[in-house]
Amino acid sequence: MGISLAGEVVIPKGKYEPVRYLGIWLSEYGDKTYQKSLIKNTVIQAVRTMLNKAITDKQCRYIINQVILPKIEYLLTDTILGKGEGEKLNSKLRMLFKHKCSLSRTIINSVVYSQLGYNMFNILDRQTQMHAKEITHRINRQDLVGITTKIRLQQLQNRMWDPEEIYNKKVIGSVRNKQLKSNLSAHILNIMGEKGITLQKTKLEDLPHAPGGGAYDLKSFMEDREWYNRNRDSLRRRGVMFLEQLMNADLTQCIPWQQINGRPSKGVQPRWYKEVVEEFHKKKNELAFQDVINPFNTLRRVNENEIKRFQTIVTKKETDIIYGLVSRNPKNKKTERENRKKTNNISGNNGNNNNNSNSSNKQDRRDITPSLIIQHLIKETINGEERSPLVPCEGCDLRDTTPLRDSRVSGKNEAKKCLIRTDIKQIRSVPARQRIVSSTHKEDKRIKRRLLISPKSIKIYFENSLNTESIGKRKDTSVYTTHKNLLIKEEIMEKKINKLQAELSHYTQITFYTDGSLLTNQKGERGEDKMGIGLAISPEGYDERILEFSARVTGPASSTRAELWAILMALELAPPNxxxxxxxxxxxAIAAIKRFMVDKWGRKIKDLKNPNVLQAISDKCNGKRIIFELNKVEAHAGVFLNEKADHLAREGADSQEKENSLHPFKCQGYDSTITNKLIQQLAIIGINQGSKKKKAELVVALQKESFMRIDVGRKLRGTVESDHFSLVDMMRGLVYKHMRNRIKTIITTDTNKVKEIQKQILSFLKNILKRKWEERCDLFLKWEKENEIHRLDKRENKVGKESRITNHYYKSIKETLLMRAKSIKETFISESYRVATPFINKFFCIDNSGVVTY
Structure with a gap:
């Protein structure tokens, strides 16, 4: 027995059984064996039925072309039949048709398929026609379907690792069957290429595009397509496509294979590298490079946010090129100057103020140019002979005359450091490999680094002005920038946070006492659970008063989540560095943060709750370069600041500054409202079906079950990797086995009653969603009426090149919503393209015809 929903019967499936959804069959491992078996059974059953029927050749052709083939095409929406599979099915239909036409089996097949002959459809031809038309239509679309299709094609281009575009039939035809197995786009382009169908990019299309940058790609340089196909996987793992990547700075000779792309490598020299070097020596005199300097520059300018301690860099000191390690992270000079000025204004008498002002002005002039402290490295010298490894310098003429203080206390037997101040705009990151000890002098225990690029090339790269790319022109997508937009705050709350951040920016050591509060509903009361956070802040030397912060937070309610939110807010308020x-x-909360940030790679973190808040804490800490120490304090033990934080957290939970769940534009708490109603109704249905428990007992038991929780994290990530059975799944009419088992355990053990309960609760869900939507629509119309927004106000009147909306209040809200929607879409798409995440792991995109394209 199944459950009737929206005119269809939904039957629970086993763990490995495929599920039909929107015309296709989905399985846990993405296997299409079941779908292909349906196609095969369709043909076999049709042939057996018609073989013994008295029908004419025209009737037979009509049934094949207009009944059987459309059914097969529908099943081929998201899969491809191979040549062998398609030909077997064609042979069965040909045999039937020839039999009905009284034709010999040995007659040529073209007579059956030709338009001048019997014009019977070919399964393989119809498959190519359908998929070619569909993919061309999706590529030419300018909406989200078109964008995602082109990004999937670009991912296929990257996976192919070919200097030619995948639209070339020779390129896509060289893909191995193993690589084609799970890529529908590659299958489609492959069968199109076999039929001689090629695609041509227009001026509007920029994806996919083949990688560029070098004058000689290895595919054309070796003049052997088979050689490239044989070594394609190895080249992709190494990241090598062009000859210039294997050459030095002035393009005169090949570099050692261990230094390719600045990546330290071990093991046996690959065979393809030896063959490329031999071919280079043969054609050395014939090569004509476009650039004098190698375009694949392994010296990279470093953004200030990307500088890390102990990073190997090269810079220029006067006229000398020197190597070094970043001794300490750069500080924000602007903040330091502001702090010094504010300190000078509030300390000392007039005479002291003048002296402080003069010293501050001198310090300001010195800090106009951003600088960095590095530890000088020199080449190792053994018995008067210079060797390639770099070792720390113990003192030289380049050392700054003004002593540079190191925050760490040096040991008695520790060698002195040669610290040098250099311009941060001149440094370049240089690839190097760290070595602990010398292989020839094992008694030398100094930490050594070996450069992965020759000193001659470093000098050429460093002095070449063409290789100084502008960092400001590149969009910074690192965590140092993205952490600023992690939290969504109301305008009043944002002003409060900015004010506290400005006050705390003057202090170097700050102590936070954080607490979270969870207020659950009492019996008989309606509404959702409330979470609040409180922070009692004690900056060092702040004698006026203790700074306070309290707020109400939304999301799935739990005590640990509130505690984590409080810690996240402490990192938000703390100054950087x-x-x-x-x-x-x-x-x-302490254990969850430690497990997520410290033990992340040592233990599984999939079962951790609140992964979104933990990831935000990690990003905020890394983005602001904050080192924080978590300490456990006893609750309600008389600690003044902790009691203060607890009081503030309760105040935050009681705060009414929260969005209405039926706000016309935002729906905070909407999931919780639906879930609570669903649980209440499930308890009522259970009592009506003869449950011996009371309603209150059923509600408490159902609230503890995970299958009723709405997985907000999955909505934010856009993935379907959660173990929870979400509201979206219930809307689709899917029946979760765990839900059936829990109803059996909590309400009744009668199988028929369990099915009836599932049927009624899904029907109730459909009705409640419709009713809530109608309430939102009524509220939206009421909001428009209160703000005197009419139909004419919402029309855009184009005057010249500008758009004009009559009601400016409505215009500002509309522009804000459109801007947010565009920002979310662009951020999601660009991030997925940057990390090359397959969109099959992101979402299903349903086009206008109701077909799942992925």
């Missing part, structure tokens, strides 16, 4: 202390009375 600081060391802070955070005290909390939640041991579970």
């Amino acid at each position: 600081k060391k802070i202390k955070i005290y909390t009375d939640s041991a579970s």
Whole structure:
């Protein structure tokens, strides 16, 4: 027995059984064996039925072309039949048709398929026609379907690792069957190429495009397509496509294979590298490079946010090129100057103020140019002979005359450091491999680094002005920038946060006492659980008062989540590049953060709750370069600041500054409202079906079950990797086995009653969603009426090149919504393209015809 929903019967499936959804069959591992078996059974059943029927050749052709083939095409929406599979099916239909036409089996097949003959459809030809038309239509679309299709094609281009575009039939035809197995786009382009169908890019299309950058790609340089196909996988793993990637700075000779792309390599020299070097020596005199300098520059300018301690860099000191390690992270000079000025204005008498002002002005002039402290490295010298490894310099003429203080206390037997101040705009990151000890002098325990690029090439790269790319023109997608937009705040709350951040920016050591509060509903009350956070902040030397912060937070309600939110807000308020202390009375929050940030690679973190808040804490900490110390404090033990944070957290939870769940534009708490109603109705249905428990007992038991929770994290990530059965799944009419088992355990053990309960609860869900939508629509119309927004106000009147909307209030809201929607879409697409995440792991995109394209 199944459940009737929207005119269809939904039957629970086993773990490995395929599920039909929107005309296709989905399985856990993406296997299309079942779908292909349906195609085969369709043909076999049709042939057996018609073979013994008295029908004419025209009737037979009509049934094949207009009944059987459309059914097969529908099943081929997301899969491809191979040549062998398609030909077997064609042979069965040909045999039937020839039999009905009284033709010999040995007659040529072209007579059956030719338009001048019997014009019977060919399964392989119809498959090519359908997929070619569909993919061309999706590529030419300018909406989200078109964007995702082109990105999938670009991912296929990257996977192919070919200097030619995949639209070339020779390129896509060289793909091995193993690589084609799970890529529908590659299958489609392959069968199109076999039929001689090629695609041509227009001026509007920029994807996919083949990688570029060099004058000689290895495919054309070796003049052997088979050689390239044989070594394609190895070249892709190494990231090598052009000859210039294997050459030095002035393009005169090949570099050692261990230094390719600045990546340290071990093991046996690959055979393809030896063959390329031999071919280079043969054609050396015939090569004519477009650039004098190798375009694949392995010296890269470093953004200030990308500088890390102990990073190997090369810079210029006066006229000398020197090597070094970043000794300490750069500080924000602007913030330091502002702090010094504010400190000078509030300390000392007039005479001291003048002296402080003069010294501050001198310091400001020195800090106009951003600088960096590096530890000088020199070439190792053994018995008067210079060797390639770099070792720390213990002192030289380049050392700054003004001593540079190192925050760490040196040991008695520790060698002195040669610290040099250099211009941060001149440094370049240089690839190097760290070595612990010398292979020839094992008694030398100094940490050594070996350059992965020759000093001659470094000098050429460093002095060449053409290789100084502008960092400002590149969009910074690192965590140092993205952390700023992690939290969505209301305007009033944002002003409050900015004010606290400005006050705390003057101090170097800050202590936070954080606490979270969860207020659950009492019996008989309606509404959702409330979470609040409170922070008691004690900056070092701040004697006026303790700074306070409280707020209400939304999302799935839990005590640990509130505690994590409080810690996240402490990192949001803390100044960058600081060391802070955070005290909390939640041991579970400390354990979750430690497991996520410290033990992330040692233990599984899939079962961790609140992964979104933990990831935000990690990004905020890394983005602001904050070192924080988590300390456990006893709850309600009389610690003044902790009690203060607890009081603030309760105030935050009681705060009414929260969006209405039926706001015309935003729906905070909408999922919780639906879930609570669903649980209440499930308890009522259970009592009506003869459950011996009371309603309150059923509600409490159902609230503890995970299958009723709405997985907000999955909505934010856009993925379907969660173990929870979400509201979206229930809307699709899918029946979760765990849901059936829990109803059996909590409500009744009668199988028929369980099915009836599932049927009624899914029907109730459909009705409640419709009713809530109608309420939102009524509220939206009421909002428009209150703000005197009429139909004419919402029309855009184009005057010249500008658009004009009559009601400016409505215009500002509309522009804000459109801007947010565009920002979310662009961020999601660009991030997925940057990390090359397959869109099959992101979402299904349904086009206008109701076909799932992925």
